[in-house]
Amino acid sequence: MATYKETELVRKLKKGDKSSFEELLNLYGNRLIKTCYLILNSRVEAEDAVQETFIRVFKSIHNFNEESSLYTWIYTIALNICRDMLKRRKYVSSFEEYMLDQGESAEEIVLERINREILRERLSSLPFIYKEVLVLFYFEGLTVKEISHILREKEGTIKSKLSRGRKMLKNALVKGGDLFEG
Amino acid sequence: MKDRFDEELRAIMLEETEKIYMSDELKESILENCKPGLIYRIRAFLNSYIEIPVPVLIGVFAIVLMVNLIPAMDIDVDFNDRQVVEIGNSQVIVRDMGDVDGYED
Numbered sequence: 001m002a003t004y005k006e007t008e009l010v011r012k013l014k015k016g017d018k019s020s021f022e023e024l025l026n027l028y029g030n031r032l033i034k035t036c037y038l039i040l041n042s043r044v045e046a047e048d049a050v051q052e053t054f055i056r057v058f059k060s061i062h063n064f065n066e067e068s069s070l071y072t073w074i075y076t077i078a079l080n081i082c083r084d085m086l087k088r089r090k091y092v093s094s095f096e097e098y099m100l101d102q103g104e105s106a107e108e109i110v111l112e113r114i115n116r117e118i119l120r121e122r123l124s125s126l127p128f129i130y131k132e133v134l135v136l137f138y139f140e141g142l143t144v145k146e147i148s149h150i151l152r153e154k155e156g157t158i159k160s161k162l163s164r165g166r167k168m169l170k171n172a173l174v175k176g177g178d179l180f181e182g
Numbered sequence: 183m184k185d186r187f188d189e190e191l192r193a194i195m196l197e198e199t200e201k202i203y204m205s206d207e208l209k210e211s212i213l214e215n216c217k218p219g220l221i222y223r224i225r226a227f228l229n230s231y232i233e234i235p236v237p238v239l240i241g242v243f244a245i246v247l248m249v250n251l252i253p254a255m256d257i258d259v260d261f262n263d264r265q266v267v268e269i270g271n272s273q274v275i276v277r278d279m280g281d282v283d284g285y286e287d
Contacts, residue, residue: 016223018213021213021216022209022213025204025209025212025213029204029208029209030203030204032204033202033203033204033208034199034202034203037198037199037202038195038198038199043202046202047205047208050204050208050212051208051211051212051215054212054216055212055215055216058216059216116190116193116194119190119191119194120194120197120198123191123194123195134191135195138188138191138192138195139192139195139196139199166187166188166191169187169191170187
């Protein structure tokens with residue numbers, strides 16, 4: 001649900017008000033660059049992604065129909081750009097490649113063994129489709145419903161991706177660092 | 183409900199991005215690339231609502247009303263107020279009112 005402030009900002013953006021451009025950057029710039037950085041693992045690429053995102057936002061603000069909130073729309077654009085960048089790096093793996101059938105029995109071992117360094121390393125090499133969901137859920141604090149709006153996927157799919165992403169990281173801890181599928 | 187693993191994940195993400203922020207250079211670069219061009223201005227105009235202050239609207243409406251209604255008002259014209267100048271067998275009718283069609287004998 002868009003707030004009055006956001007509606008007002010969109011109105012000013014559509015009018016081409018220069019100060020509103022700056023306001024938008026101040027409002028979402030830092031959050032967005034952090035999210036892009038977590039997904040791309042590169043500061044330079046995160047900056048490029050953010051720059052491209054905002055340029056696209058400004059150029060196509062007239063197409064924003066205000067059915068979703070502004071930040072949802074911006075994040076959809078940003079994640080598409082990140083996805084394209086990763087495709088160019090050929091880092092993306094298909095969803096079907098990662099079918100986990102490992103049960104939750106490893107839960108206790110994981111909790112004992114949480115090694116922040118391994119987790120940090122594995123998080124950075126997690127496939128994009130899981131990482132984007134984990135970042136939006138844990139870092140941005142978005143709900144499954146909000147993520148499903150951003151990624152234009154069903155809530156069930158998002159839940160499934162969240163669960164699989166977590167499992168892959170947990171399994172990595174059990175196996176001492178290597179990502180595997182169970 | 184989030185467990186210790188979830189909390190660790192979030193903590194790592196926060197740590198990882200602690201020193202990541204949008205620099206002023208990046209901000210300036212974005213703003214430089216986002217200057218509204220002619221097409222943007224045209225689209226902004228086409229998408230904008232035209233705001234007309236109420237007093238101006240009332241004033242314009244009143245003027246339009248007056249311009250349209252005054253000629254149609256029943257102005258009392260005395261068509262007998264005329265001078266007839268006879269020149270030989272001809273008569274020249276002289277009257278102040280210009281509109282004579284339909285009323286003239």
